[in-house]
Structure formats: C-alpha cells, structure tokens
C-alpha cells in the first residue's frame with residue numbers, strides 16, 4: 260500500500276485506441292509498424308509507447324495447450340494460444356472463465372499454420388487475466404478519468420459532484436475525493452465506490468492506471484498468475 264498516494268499526472272483512458280487497440284489494429288508480428296515502434300538509426304527499432312490488448316474471454320480449450328478465445332473491443336473473436344513453456348498449465352482454471360478479461364502488454368497479431376489469426380503467447384510475464392468484465396474495467400477507467408484528477412484546479416467529489424479546492428481522499432484506493440464523510444458514504448453505498456475501490460486495490464490494475472503510456476522506458480510485466 261506504499262503507493263496509495265501516487266496518482267500520476269496524466270491518467271490514460273482505457274478506451275484510447277492508441278494504447279488499447281483492437282486486434283486488427285495490433286502490430287503484425289515481425290512487421291515494424293510505425294504506430295508502435297520507432298528507430299533513431301533505421302536499424303535498431305524499439306517500442307515507441309506502451310500498449311495493451313484487452314479482451315473478454317468467451318471460451319477456452321485445454322488440449323495440447325491452453326487456447327483462450329476472447330472478444331475484443333471491435334467485437335471480433337480471436338484465439339490466444341499458449342506456446343509458453345508450461346503450455347498454459349499453470350494458469351489457474353478458475354481464472355480462465357467466460358466474462359473475465361485478458362490483458363496482454365505489447366501484443367502482436369500472429370498468423371497460425373492453419374492461416375487463422377490470433378495471438379501466439381510465448382511468455383507469461385506480459386499476460387494477466389482479471390476477474391472483471393471488459394466493460395466494467397472501461398467504466399472504472401471512465402470514473403477514474405472523471406474523479407481522480409482536478410478540474411480547473413479543483414477536486415471533484417464523487418458523492419455529490421461538487422468542485423472544491425480541498426477534499427478528503429479515499430484512503431483505501433487514493434483515487435477518489437469527497438467533501439466530507441457523508442459524501443464518502445453516498446459514494447460507497449449508492450455510487451458503486453465499494454466495488455471500484457476493491458478493483459483499484461488490485462495491484463496489477465493499479466499499475467495499469469499508473470503507467471505513462473505515451474513513451475517507453477522498458478517493458479511492463481505482470482507477476483505470475
């Protein structure tokens with residue numbers, strides 16, 4: 260909880276296509292897509308920003324390897340095939356559940372042998388499955404956009420929408436602000452902050468809210484699932 264008070268200067272909306280592309284907007288494996296990679300000398304290319312593929316699980320199969328079928332923001336269903344050393348065996352089955360959301364940093368489009376397209380997942384360090392629906396994550400992002408920062412230099416109370424120069428901060432998540440304890444109670448009981456606060460305490464989702472997406476200072480990773 261040591262980073263509770265750290266809200267980054269700009270929080271990116273998880274609806275931004277630039278950082279949260281649909282499958283068809285992902286870079287194609289081994290292509291140097293200028294929307295994603297940059298080079299100073301034309302020979303060494305590196306990512307120009309962070310990006311993350313977010314999509315909701317619709318189905319999964321465990322045969323030789325784990326295959327997870329997900330629906331992306333454009334409504335397209337693609338497969339994620341686990342070509343990791345463990346073939347996806349260490350991914351806990353309860354997580355691989357319809358309605359949960361997969362997040363993959365720096366995802367790329369892969370053409371499989373049967374010519375279908377999907378994601379060939381080669382490591383576990385850039386993938387995470389959140390026990391939340393995609394739309395719930397997007398709506399949380401909307402509320403974080405609206406309430407965690409300042410408007411005209413003022414804080415916005417999540418309980419009553421009043422703008423104030425000084426406000427109380429939710430001590431659990433650190434992202435939401437209140438006029439007083441009554442407004443905090445309204446936020447918690449009537450405006451859904453109980454659930455939002457719980458989601459914002461998920462360290463991996465929290466990390467995603469803290470990334471400065473426009474730029475690249477090394478790959479972000481997820482801890483083992």
Ligand SMILES: [Zn+2]
Pocket residue numbers: 416417418419420421437438439442
């Ligand atoms: Zn208020």
Ligand SMILES: [Zn+2]
Pocket residue numbers: 429430431432433434435452455456
């Ligand atoms: Zn909170």
